[in-house]
Amino acid sequence: MDATEQYEKWKAQFPLCFERTGSCMGFGVQHSSGWNPIIERLLTKIEAHLAAKYAAGFRDPDYGFQIDQIKEKFGTLRFYVCGADDQIFQWIVEAERETANTCEACGAPGSLHCRVGGYWLYTRCPQCATENMEPYKAEDHDF
């Protein structure tokens, strides 16, 4: 399944989460599939939370929950939203932290890697780290 198909699947599966989306979601999801289980657990919680809130009458017609972008940046997940409450933000932070220890390529336990001689960061398990990636050590870099 490519990133566009993945995005369409999630839109069908989590209609309240994707009721409003920012223009960046036109690019689909911008990360590799190893993090999909983490994102699906997050979307499942948000979907149920929104459904309960809306059922209780907490629904602003002009300012609803919106997903702006789901992507990888500096080796971890970035899940950008508008209109989220504190509970949703807490779940997002937990999911983003989880991706720092999860291989973006396959979902196995992973750690931050750096492209040799470069500035790209990746979270990878030992099997998925290619020969031009090395474990990231903060003391070797000024970023």
Ligand SMILES: [Zn+2]
């Ligand atoms: Zn891996």
